[in-house]
Amino acid sequence: MTCEELKPDYLLYAMGTMSELESGEVRAHLARGCPACTEGVRKAQTLACSMGAALDGPEAPRELRARVLAIAGSPDGKRQAPAPVVPIRNWRRWMLAAACLALAAVPGLLWLRDSSEWRAKEAATTRQIAGDRDSIASLRDQVAKLKGAAVNAAAIFALDIERGADTTPKRIAIPPGTAAIVLALPSDLARQASSAEIRNASGQSIWTVSPLPASDADSTGLTISAGLLTPGRYTIVLLVQDRTVARFPFEVAR
Amino acid sequence: MSSAAIIHGTIRATGERMFPLVMAVVTGEDGDLVLRLQRREPQALADLYDRFGGTVYRLILRMVRDSGIAEDLVQETFLRAWNRVSGFDSQRGAVGPWLVAIARNRALDYLRSHLRRGGNNVDLNETEQPAQFVDLPDGALTLDAARQVQRALENLSPQQRETIELAYFEGMSQTEIAEHMGQPLGTVKTWMRRAMLQMRETMDAGGARNS
Numbered sequence: 001m002t003c004e005e006l007k008p009d010y011l012l013y014a015m016g017t018m019s020e021l022e023s024g025e026v027r028a029h030l031a032r033g034c035p036a037c038t039e040g041v042r043k044a045q046t047l048a049c050s051m052g053a054a055l056d057g058p059e060a061p062r063e064l065r066a067r068v069l070a071i072a073g074s075p076d077g078k079r080q081a082p083a084p085v086v087p088i089r090n091w092r093r094w095m096l097a098a099a100c101l102a103l104a105a106v107p108g109l110l111w112l113r114d115s116s117e118w119r120a121k122e123a124a125t126t127r128q129i130a131g132d133r134d135s136i137a138s139l140r141d142q143v144a145k146l147k148g149a150a151v152n153a154a155a156i157f158a159l160d161i162e163r164g165a166d167t168t169p170k171r172i173a174i175p176p177g178t179a180a181i182v183l184a185l186p187s188d189l190a191r192q193a194s195s196a197e198i199r200n201a202s203g204q205s206i207w208t209v210s211p212l213p214a215s216d217a218d219s220t221g222l223t224i225s226a227g228l229l230t231p232g233r234y235t236i237v238l239l240v241q242d243r244t245v246a247r248f249p250f251e252v253a254r
Numbered sequence: 255m256s257s258a259a260i261i262h263g264t265i266r267a268t269g270e271r272m273f274p275l276v277m278a279v280v281t282g283e284d285g286d287l288v289l290r291l292q293r294r295e296p297q298a299l300a301d302l303y304d305r306f307g308g309t310v311y312r313l314i315l316r317m318v319r320d321s322g323i324a325e326d327l328v329q330e331t332f333l334r335a336w337n338r339v340s341g342f343d344s345q346r347g348a349v350g351p352w353l354v355a356i357a358r359n360r361a362l363d364y365l366r367s368h369l370r371r372g373g374n375n376v377d378l379n380e381t382e383q384p385a386q387f388v389d390l391p392d393g394a395l396t397l398d399a400a401r402q403v404q405r406a407l408e409n410l411s412p413q414q415r416e417t418i419e420l421a422y423f424e425g426m427s428q429t430e431i432a433e434h435m436g437q438p439l440g441t442v443k444t445w446m447r448r449a450m451l452q453m454r455e456t457m458d459a460g461g462a463r464n465s
Contacts, residue, residue, distance in 0.1 A: 007451070008446075010450065011418075011453070011454070012421070017421045017425065017426070017427060043454065043457075047454070047457055049351035049354050050399040050400060051403050052309070052313045052354040052357070052422075053313070053350075053354055054399070054400035054403040056312070057311075057312035057315055057316060059311075060311035060312075060328065061321075061325065064325050064328060065304075065307065068299070068328065068329055069296065069299060069300055069303065071333050072294070072336065
């Protein structure tokens with residue numbers, strides 16, 4: 001490989017986006033002490049670094065500084081190591097709360113929650129959810145329709161569909177004194193079954209919520225996540241007093 | 255000693271609108287900072303974060319597009335730097351570019367493992383070896399450098415710019431870029447090579463003007 005052949009690829013090499021074979025050729029060339037290419041790669045590394053530093057965007061959250069500085073509180077830094085990044089971290093936290101809610105109202109969830117099959121499904125879905133972000137975005141858009149579907153009712157729930165930094169609360173209205181059930185069911189089942197049948201179905205995700213006093217605004221959130229769902233077509237169904245208030249389809253991509 | 259300063263203020267544009275002005279001034283006193291990091295001084299880690307934390311966060315956020323994950327990866331980035339700084343050349347190493355490389359690699363690693371993106375299978379550890387950051391010119395992270403990069407990117411055609419951004423921010427190989435853009439691999443290679451040469455020329459011209 002000659003210098004002229006290498007020259008256009010300095011930046012690719014610096015970015016680490018060449019194939020192992022190609023980058024090996026570059027390394028071999030540099031190892032021969034070629035001054036022109038060494039200088040070219042050095043400039044490319046600087047350019048690559050500048051690209052990463054030339055971004056506009058939000059400031060880092062203030063709490064993050066404390067998290068980072070906690071690293072130095074441990075002699076080897078290891079005890080402060082962050083947990084492995086799991087893409088549905090926020091969802092897990094919410095799901096725990098949601099599962100507790102659903103536990104009281106939906107006996108079928110007991111089975112889901114306790115069984116090893118549920119655990120295996122959760123683990124598999126954890127891996128899949130990273131690829132499902134677009135579906136969550138679609139879900140988010142669809143959830144907005146709930147707002148219009150139940151606009152005449154009295155009590156208000158907040159629905160937060162999380163997608164990265166973009167968490168947009170959606171508000172839907174639920175009649176006071178009633179419990180609302182939100183289900184995510186395979187579309188085939190949702191299409192064929194009646195509301196009563198749907199309510200009794202052991203769908204893969206069921207959340208039950210009851211209106212809380214307006215003063216308790218902080219605890220009225222309900223988050224729907226595709227986290228439990230394996231790839232496929234689903235229908236989100238909102239039931240109030242066995243009446244289907246709204247339903248909309250979404251797809252969890254493979 | 256901290257070698258960074260942040261200036262907060264406002265700037266008045268035409269008319270009555272006030273715009274916030276936040277300017278980071280970073281100088282090149284990396285050696286002292288690296289020595290203090292190597293001595294495990296907690297304040298050195300604080301200084302490192304204050305200098306580069308925002309840059310690292312924005313880069314990772316741009317790549318993974320999830321603030322919660324970005325925060326975790328920022329913490330991983332600084333943890334990695336803290337644990338590996340002993341191998342860094344305090345006299346000749348450029349700590350900022352090294353940190354940016356670690357940050358980008360953390361994000362690429364996340365994208366590859368969680369989004370099942372194959373990438374090019376290059377060992378990311380190799381691209382963040384401290385030895386790779388010896389004798390890099392000062393100022394790679396300055397506002398001036400950022401402006402030059404932005405100008406260089408703006409001068410590219412849309413296709414050229416997209417290929418560079420997909421490679422840098424998404425960690426895509428040329429084959430993946432070709433598939434993503436629905437273009438033949440040869441076309442993508444041509445776009446990228448021209449783009450990189452053009453960027454280099456723009457940066458060189460900018461450097462010459464500034465020197």
